[in-house]
Amino acid sequence: MTTERALWAGLSAIVEPGNRELGQVVRRAGPFVATEALCAERVSEQLVGAAATRLGRPLTVAAVEEFGHRLLADADRLGVRIVCPVDEEWPARFADLIRISRGYTGQVADRDTDPPLALWVRGPHRLDQAFERSVAVVGARAASEYGAYVAGDLAGGLAESGWTVVSGGALGIDGAAHRAALAGGGVTVAVLACGINRPYPVSHTAMFERIGEEGLVVSEWPPDAPPYKLRFLIRNRVIAAASAGTVLVEAAHRSGARQTLGRARLLGRPTLVVPGPVTSAMSVGCHEELRVEGTRAVASVAHVIEEVGRIGVDLAPLPVTPERPHDRLDPMARQVLEGVPMRRPLTAEEIAAAAGVSGRDARRSLPLLVTLGHVEVIDDGYRLARPA
Amino acid sequence: MTTERALWAGLSAIVEPGNRELGQVVRRAGPFVATEALCAERVSEQLVGAAATRLGRPLTVAAVEEFGHRLLADADRLGVRIVCPVDEEWPARFADLIRISRGYTGQVADRDTDPPLALWVRGPHRLDQAFERSVAVVGARAASEYGAYVAGDLAGGLAESGWTVVSGGALGIDGAAHRAALAGGGVTVAVLACGINRPYPVSHTAMFERIGEEGLVVSEWPPDAPPYKLRFLIRNRVIAAASAGTVLVEAAHRSGARQTLGRARLLGRPTLVVPGPVTSAMSVGCHEELRVEGTRAVASVAHVIEEVGRIGVDLAPLPVTPERPHDRLDPMARQVLEGVPMRRPLTAEEIAAAAGVSGRDARRSLPLLVTLGHVEVIDDGYRLARPA
Numbered sequence: 001m002t003t004e005r006a007l008w009a010g011l012s013a014i015v016e017p018g019n020r021e022l023g024q025v026v027r028r029a030g031p032f033v034a035t036e037a038l039c040a041e042r043v044s045e046q047l048v049g050a051a052a053t054r055l056g057r058p059l060t061v062a063a064v065e066e067f068g069h070r071l072l073a074d075a076d077r078l079g080v081r082i083v084c085p086v087d088e089e090w091p092a093r094f095a096d097l098i099r100i101s102r103g104y105t106g107q108v109a110d111r112d113t114d115p116p117l118a119l120w121v122r123g124p125h126r127l128d129q130a131f132e133r134s135v136a137v138v139g140a141r142a143a144s145e146y147g148a149y150v151a152g153d154l155a156g157g158l159a160e161s162g163w164t165v166v167s168g169g170a171l172g173i174d175g176a177a178h179r180a181a182l183a184g185g186g187v188t189v190a191v192l193a194c195g196i197n198r199p200y201p202v203s204h205t206a207m208f209e210r211i212g213e214e215g216l217v218v219s220e221w222p223p224d225a226p227p228y229k230l231r232f233l234i235r236n237r238v239i240a241a242a243s244a245g246t247v248l249v250e251a252a253h254r255s256g257a258r259q260t261l262g263r264a265r266l267l268g269r270p271t272l273v274v275p276g277p278v279t280s281a282m283s284v285g286c287h288e289e290l291r292v293e294g295t296r297a298v299a300s301v302a303h304v305i306e307e308v309g310r311i312g313v314d315l316a317p318l319p320v321t322p323e324r325p326h327d328r329l330d331p332m333a334r335q336v337l338e339g340v341p342m343r344r345p346l347t348a349e350e351i352a353a354a355a356g357v358s359g360r361d362a363r364r365s366l367p368l369l370v371t372l373g374h375v376e377v378i379d380d381g382y383r384l385a386r387p388a
Numbered sequence: 389m390t391t392e393r394a395l396w397a398g399l400s401a402i403v404e405p406g407n408r409e410l411g412q413v414v415r416r417a418g419p420f421v422a423t424e425a426l427c428a429e430r431v432s433e434q435l436v437g438a439a440a441t442r443l444g445r446p447l448t449v450a451a452v453e454e455f456g457h458r459l460l461a462d463a464d465r466l467g468v469r470i471v472c473p474v475d476e477e478w479p480a481r482f483a484d485l486i487r488i489s490r491g492y493t494g495q496v497a498d499r500d501t502d503p504p505l506a507l508w509v510r511g512p513h514r515l516d517q518a519f520e521r522s523v524a525v526v527g528a529r530a531a532s533e534y535g536a537y538v539a540g541d542l543a544g545g546l547a548e549s550g551w552t553v554v555s556g557g558a559l560g561i562d563g564a565a566h567r568a569a570l571a572g573g574g575v576t577v578a579v580l581a582c583g584i585n586r587p588y589p590v591s592h593t594a595m596f597e598r599i600g601e602e603g604l605v606v607s608e609w610p611p612d613a614p615p616y617k618l619r620f621l622i623r624n625r626v627i628a629a630a631s632a633g634t635v636l637v638e639a640a641h642r643s644g645a646r647q648t649l650g651r652a653r654l655l656g657r658p659t660l661v662v663p664g665p666v667t668s669a670m671s672v673g674c675h676e677e678l679r680v681e682g683t684r685a686v687a688s689v690a691h692v693i694e695e696v697g698r699i700g701v702d703l704a705p706l707p708v709t710p711e712r713p714h715d716r717l718d719p720m721a722r723q724v725l726e727g728v729p730m731r732r733p734l735t736a737e738e739i740a741a742a743a744g745v746s747g748r749d750a751r752r753s754l755p756l757l758v759t760l761g762h763v764e765v766i767d768d769g770y771r772l773a774r775p776a
Contacts, residue, residue, distance in 0.1 A: 016744030049746020053737055150666055228742050230726040275663025275675060278538055278687035287663060290678070290685035297678035297685065299666035338618040349441055354616050356404030358437015 003065055007031035008084045008118045009075075009222065010068030011038075014051040017220040018112030018234050021047055023098075026117060027085075035061050071222045075120060078197050078223055079212070084118045089126040097241050100266040113237045113263070116220045122196050123189075123216035130187050130216050131242045134164035135308055136264070138239065138257040139173025139249035144282045147173055147250030150274055152180035154247060157301030159186025163308075164215075166191065166243045168235065169208065171201055173249045173257070178207060181215070188215040191242070193235040194227035195219060236260040245270030245308035247298060251285030258285050265294065270307045272298040329372075332357065336365040337374055345381025391453055395419035396472045396506045397463075397610065398456030399426075402439040405608040406500030406622050409435055411486075414505060415473075423449050459610045463508060466585050466611055467600070472506045477514040485629050488654040501625045501651070504608045510584050511577075511604035518575050518604050519630045522552035523696055524652070526627065526645040527561025527637035532670045535561055535638030538662055540568035542635060545689030547574025551696075554579065554631045556623065557596065557605075559589055561637045561645070566595060569603070576603040579630070581623040582615035583607060624648040633658030633696035635686060639673030646673050653682070658695045660686045717760075720745065724753040725762060733769025 008031050015022050021043055025034040039059045041048050052059050055067060072082065083089055094115040121127060137155050139147060155165045155177035165181035167174040169190035181188035190211050192200070196219050199205040211217050220238065221231065233256060240246050240263035248261045248271075265271045273290045275297050276283030289295050298304050329337065339355025339362070340346070346354070352362035366382055369375040376385040396419050403410050409431055413422040427447045429436050440447050443455060460470065471477055482503040509515060525543050527535060543553045543565035553569035555562040557578035569576035578599050580588070584607050587593040599605050608626065609619065621644060628634050628651035636649045636659075653659045661678045663685050664671030677683050686692050717725065727743025727750070728734070734742070740750035754770055757763040764773040 046746050046749060049748055050740065050744055053740045053747045146665060146667070226742070228727060230723065230743065274666055275671070275678065275685065277534060277665055278662055279534070283663070284687070287685055287687040290663065291691070297663065297675055299672070299675040303679070335618065338616060352438065352441045354614070355618065356438050358434050359441045360437055361434060 004031055004086075005082065005084065006065045006068030006072060007035050007061075008068070009071045009082055010064035010066075011035060012082070012116075012118045012120075012220065013067065013071055013222045013225070014038075014054040014064065015047065015117065016050065016112065016234070017116055018114050018237065019047065020112070020114040023114035023117065027098075032061070035064050039064070075223050078122075080120050080122045080196050080223055082118050083121050083127050085115070089128045091128045091131045091242055093131065094238075094241050096267050097237060100237075100263070112234055113266075115241070116238055119218050119220060119238075120196055120222055121216060121218045122212040123218075124213070125187060125216050127216070127218070130164050130189055131166070132164075133162060134166050134189065134243045135304060136166040136239045136243035136246040136260065137173070137177035137249060138167055138246060138260045139177075140251050140255055140257060140282055140285075141170050141172040141174075142252070142282065143172035143176065143250050144276075144280060146276060146280070147274075147282055148176040150276075151176040151249045154180075154249070154274070154298075154301055154304060155188075156180035156184040158304065159184030159188070161301065161305060162186070163305070164189060166239055168193070168232070168239055168260075169200075169204060169211075169217075170232075171203070175204060175207065177249075178211060178215075182207075182210060189242070190215070190217045191235060191239050192217060192219040192227075193221070193231035195221055195223040195225040197223045198226065200227040232256055233259055237263045240264040240269065241267055243269070245272055245304075247272040247274065247304055248286055248289060249274045250276060250280075250282045251289070252281055253284045253288065255285045258289060261289055261295075265292070271295045272304055272307055274298055329369075329374075332361055333365045333368055336362050337369055340369070340375050340382055340384050342384050345378040345383040347381050351382060392419055392474075393470065393472065394453045394456030394460060395423050395449075396456070397459045397470050398452040398454075399423060400470070400504075400506045400508070400608065401455065401459055401610045401613070402426075402442040402452065403435065403505065404438065404500065404622070405504055406502050406625065407435065408500070408502040411502035411505065415486075420449070423452050427452070463611050466510075468508050468510045468584050468611055470506050471509050471515050473503070477516045479516045479519045479630055481519065482626075482629050484655050485625060488625075488651070500622055501654075503629070504626055507606045507608060507626075508584055508610055509604060509606045510600040511606075512601070513575060513604050515604070515606070518552050518577055519554070520552075521550060522554050522577065522631045523692060524554040524627045524631035524634040524648065525561070525565035525637060526555055526634060526648045528639050528643055528645060528670055528673075529558050529560040529562075530640070530670065531560035531564065531638050532664075532668060534664060534668070535662075535670055536564040538664075539564040539637045542568075542637070542662070542686075542689055542692060543576070544568035544572040546692065547572030547576070549689065549693060550574070551693070552577060552603075554627055556581070556620070556627055556648075557588075557592060557599075558620075559591070563592060563595065565637075566599060566603075570595075570598060577630070578603070578605045579623060579627050580605060580607040580615075581609070581619035583609055583611040583613040585611045586614065588615040620644055621647055625651045628652040628657065629655060631657070631696075633660055633692075635660040635662065635692055636674055636677060637662045638664060638668075638670045639677070640669055641672045641676065643673045646677060649677055649683075653680070659683045660692060660695055662686055717757075717762075720749055721753040721756055724750050725757055728757070728763050728770055728772050730772050733766040733771040735769050739770060 097115040159181040246264035339351040485503040547569040634652035727739040
């Protein structure tokens with residue numbers, strides 16, 4: 001283990017992710033200079049104070065490095081590796097977060113949207129490859145049966161089409177999406193808000209195990225880090241930034257998943273929303289989001305792929321409806337056909353009146369319609385042919 | 389009855405509505421010159437042929453006038469009046485149809501989108517006043533219970549807010565909308581595709597009676613005209629043009645109501661769509677329409693009014709959710725609060741680590757949180773206060 005990797009590891013543990021101040025120094029001068037700046041208190045008092053509190057001893061470069069080495073050794077025993085921005089598999093997409101973290105001064109979760117310092121990862125795939133063709137499928141924990149069904153349907157279809165399903169590992173929509181992606185034989189990535197060895201929710205322990213074997217479990221926090229409430233909101237930007245687009249499946253008016261969609265919007269990524277019954281509280285947030293300019297409604301896997309896929313390559317097919325026998329008639333014949341009655345036969349003149357055409361046009365088109373089998377002749381009149 | 393009104397009446401019976409060729413002559417030179425042009429065969433052969441077929445005798449100005457007088461007398465006995473473009477109550481909005489009928493060469497229903505020549509009307513309101521603040525609520529005949537419920541909910545709410553509900557009088561969504569508007573004590577307008585004295589569907593006879601007493605029943609076709617299939621599509625443009633905006637409640641992929649929405653789109657009017665379960669075939673058309681640029685999702689009466697109402701006056705309120713106690717805290721106190729545990733008390737330093745703030749910031753904010761009752765002190769630690 002090099003000093004540099006130990007410093008990435010140490011910093012990722014003592015600085016809460018998304019901090020723009022430290023992120024800028026790291027990007028400009030690397031983790032050693034950033035650690036020095038922190039230890040020499042050349043960054044904000046708040047950042048220094050928080051880091052010292054987390055390290056639990058006086059801030060020195062050596063102490064941070066030692067802490068990092070210990071974290072790396074622990075992670076190694078757990079089958080967890082660290083991926084840093086200097087690594088080849090670091091996803092280029094994260095750089096887009098630099099743009100949105102600029103100038104934000106609001107709530108912590110809105111303000112701290114800098115790219116991750118590093119990611120702790122378990123699973124057999126390269127990060128960049130897993131995320132290349134990926135869609136985030138997120139939504140409410142208190143999902144309805146409808147929401148869980150649709151999340152599963154979309155995620156399963158995406159997996160079968162070779163798309164990675166990214167989500168947050170939570171109860172409800174997230175879990176339904178991960179499970180369906182696994183069932184579809186695809187890659188799924190769970191982005192956690194705590195250490196990878198601390199499955200949260202506990203009831204998803206077996207699911208996280210399986211994702212760690214077939215997909216990827218990733219976190220900005222080192223092993224053992226607890227899932228503080230705020231961390232879910234900080235984490236959401238990683239889900240949005242890692243994916244080509246985000247689908248919101250179900251969300252109440254006040255829902256963390258809406259924030260993930262909001263991040264995708266700020267990042268200029270496709271923001272897709274699954275409509276639901278307007279009578280359902282769990283779709284209120286979805287419909288509010290749908291009313292935001294640029295948000296697209298998606299009702300099928302094909303819709304999602306059309307929105308996130310390459311332009312012109314992944315266009316959704318229109319719903320298939322059987323062609324009607326008269327779809328291929330010329331306009332005049334079609335118009336005449338509209339005037340032909342189903343039961344009591346009418347004369348050509350009467351049909352002309354019904355269809356709003358001249359008697360001559362009706363007399364001209366009716367023989368063709370008879371020949372094609374649309375119309376039958378009864379005595380002196382015409383009516384629609386009965387199906388054979 | 390003047391000659392001119394008789395000619396309007398006669399023309400409305402022998403020329404199928406929406407015809408641009410005749411409409412242009414009428415607008416430029418009035419109904420007398422238009423009738424002359426028709427009788428002298430100075431318009432297209434097709435138009436002349438259809439008119440002669442309907443009149444049932446050689447085309448002369450006198451014959452058309454006589455026919456019109458008879459229609460007006462019949463209508464008068466039925467309590468039906470004719471409203472012509474020269475009348476004060478003629479809705480100015482219809483003029484927008486001139487724009488969209490220009491240059492169309494496709495199917496009849498797409499091509500023939502000229503303004504109505506005249507409207508046959510039953511009911512106690514002026515046309516222009518009834519339509520001024522009006523919304524079209526349209527959708528599938530084979531509506532689901534969900535669709536009928538939502539249509540009723542929207543139409544009832546619109547009526548209670550003083551908006552006229554316009555629809556096509558059909559089974560399903562249309563009927564649910566009309567009935568709820570009546571129940572809400574509002575004005576509703578049924579735009580029929582046949583003579584006002586030929587209720588279609590027959591099962592809506594009583595409903596049309598009531599609409600004729602409290603709202604308006606209108607048609608481009610004179611009394612006795614039958615409801616040919618094509619007429620529903622020709623009629624749809626009147627629904628779209630008369631209203632400030634159109635709401636599509638439920639529609640299968642292939643649905644006439646989508647055409648009404650399409651007309652509203654061409655007219656530049658708000659095109660609003662009610663989302664539904666993506667698992668419902670009756671919402672497939674709605675979701676396809678939602679994916680068209682400029683279409684807005686609406687989930688409530690307030691949403692509809694916001695879209696069709698005057699800008700800035702009728703903004704929909706955001707869904708009401710109870711304010712949380714800590715919504716008013718300053719950002720630092722809120723962040724510290726996120727680190728306070730629910731059960732086992734933590735020290736200020738531990739809370740600082742959890743919240744990602746410095747120990748000093750935590751020690752500064754905690755007393756305020758205790759004072760405000762958010763946090764309680766247990767021995768040397770802090771935890772969230774239990775509700776009293």
